[in-house]
Every structure is written in C-alpha cells, then in structure tokens.
Amino acid sequence: MFKVMIVEDDLKIRDIISEHLLKWRFEPSKITNFENLDEQFMVVKPHLVLLDINLPIYDGFYWCSKIRQLSNVPIIFISSRNQNMDIVMAMNMGGDDFIQKPFSLEVLTAKMNAILRRTYTYQQEEKEVIEHRGLILNLNKGNISYHNSEIDLTKNEFQILYLLLKKKETIVTRDEIMQALWESENFIDDNTLTVNIARLRRKLEDLGLIDFIETKKRQGYMIP
Template structure:
C-alpha cells in the first residue's frame, strides 16, 4: 500500500484528505508543522507528499526546497494563493504539481493517482538510456550521469529531458512540451516550462560544465543537441 504524507495545518482539511485517500487504498500520515517534514521524509520514504504552502514553523516552498536536496519524491503543492508567480515558484523549487484551494477531495485523489502513474511509468521503464554525447539517464533513480558525475532530477525535469534527448536536433515548442508533461490539458504558463528548463540546464552544467545540452531556438522552443 502506497504511503502518502499530508502536510497541512488545518485539521479539518487534513482529516478530509486522509479519509478520501484511505478510501482509495492509500496509507496516510499527517504533519502540521513545516519544521518536522524533512526529518520525517528521510525516516519514512513516502510515495508522495501533499504539501500546503502556508504552514507554521517553515512554509511549504522552503520545505519543498529542502526535500529536493536529498529526495526526488513526488510533491503536490496545496495553495490558496492563486497568483501565477506562486505557482511558478512552487514548480521551480521542484514540485511536480499544484492544486488550488478550495478543492474537491476527489480531484486531489485523482491528481495523486496521476502523478504516481507518471512516476511509475518513468521508473519502471528500461532502467538506463544513453543519449548522444554519453549523457546517461537512469529512470529507476531519476538520475542523469555524465562520466562519473551524476545529479538527481525531479519527475518533471526527467520527463522534459527524456522528451528532448530521444529526438536530438528536433525543435519542440513550449506548447508541445506542456502537452506532453501536463497531459490533463490544464492551463500552464510558458514561463513554467522555461523555469523547468532553466533548472534542468543548471543541473546538467553541474555534471558537465563544458557541455551545452539543451539549446533555445528563439521564439520557437528548445532542442537537445550535444
């Protein structure tokens, strides 16, 4: 049974989420304070985290950033702050999805299942692929390697890199990338894709500083070309 960690400081919301997730055959745990999350995740390795943005002790965006220093566990942000910059910031820090309050608990369960399906489709595929230029993707660990150096990617970052590197030289527009990564047809800003690509480039430069793997094509999109 997959284990979902709910990080939410409103007991009524947390209780409602737990009931719906348990009815969907998930095991649930609940934390209400942001300062407790990182240590708990290290100790228990949940399958997914539902993480509220507004928390006592430490806010959800800071918690997300901390977790991404040691884990690629899927994270869905819960937020009542609907400004685009807040959504973008949450994704930029490594979240895999976001849900705006007020929400339907059924929608939350559906999003949890969708993110876990994406996670499984990536990690259960053939374990290692080699891109042109000896860039190696390890799906089972969401790792990318160049030589002896490696770096962890988030699920979205891995999916974007995989899309690009499987067809080197092909130019993908932002709309194409958004539709492939966010298949539920939600409205996602171009800036969200740009933000993910920016972070992905930074991680690739950390393991191969003399290589530029992902190239911008002005006013069109991106392509992978060693």
C-alpha cells in the first residue's frame, strides 16, 4: 500500500482527497500542523507527496525544496494558482507535476498511479545502470554520475534522460516524452516539459557535459 502525505491547508479539500484515496487503497497521511514539515516527512516516509502552494508560515515552494534535500520522492503540486510562473516555479523547486484547483479526483488518481508506476518499477525491470559517453544513469539511486561526481535527479528528469538514453542516436519527439511522463499529453502543459528539459541540461552541464542533449528544431531531442 502506497503512503501519501497530503499537505493541504483547506480542511474540506484535505478530507475529500483522503477519503477518495482510502477507497483506492492508498494510505493517506493528513498534515494538520504546518511547522517542521520536513521532520514530519521523515516520520511518515511517504511514497508520494500532494503539496499545496498556499500554506501557513512557509509556502509549498519552500517545503518542496526542503523535501528535495531529503528525498527524490514524487511531489505533485495542487493549487488554485494558474499562472505559468507558478507552474515553472513548482517544477524548478523539484515538483513532478502540477494540478490546478478545482480538479477531478479521477484525474488526480490517474496522475498518482502513473507517477508511482514510473517511480517504483524500474528496479524490477532494468539492470542497475545505463552508461553512455562516460555518463552513468543509476536506475536504483535515481542519480547521474560523471568522472566521480554525482547529481540527484527528480523523477521527471530521470524519466526524460532514461527515455533519451534508451533511444540514443534517435530523435525523440516532445509528444513521446510527454506520453512517457504523464501517459497522455493532454495531462501536461507544454511549458512544463520545457522547464524539465532546461533543468536537466543544467545538471548535465554542472557535471561538465555540455550539449549532451541536442535540440532538433521542430522535431524533438536526441542524445548523439
């Protein structure tokens, strides 16, 4: 049974989500004290976090960055905010997806199941690492290494790089990547993919891998 940490300031929404997840055999943990969320995270040890942006004391962006210092667990933002900058900020802080209120509980469940499948099945399906041009993608740890330096990846960054490496020397379209990430391109804003690609490239550059991912104009991306 997957543990889900619900960090939502609206009591009614928090209870509705919790009751719905119980029906789907999740184990929800409702947060009611919004201080020291990072410490509560370590106690709950969730498989996935549902995180609102508007929270007392510190906002969801702050707590997302704190959680990212502790874990690569999937984080889905749930918010009434709908500006592109909010979505970009959520992704830059380490979020894996963004759902705008009001939302369908069925869509929420579908997104959660998709991201949980992506996150927790690789160890059973693949060998431990993928190597290309000196870069090592560790499938168990969810990080990359190059010349004895390591950097952790978010779930989306990991999946993007995994797909590009599996299809190296072949152009992968944006639609293919979005389908792999969210099962259906209808579930994701195109701008969110751009943010994830940019963030992944910055991490590769931090390791010294410049232009490791090539952009093919009007076609997609490729790792040569």
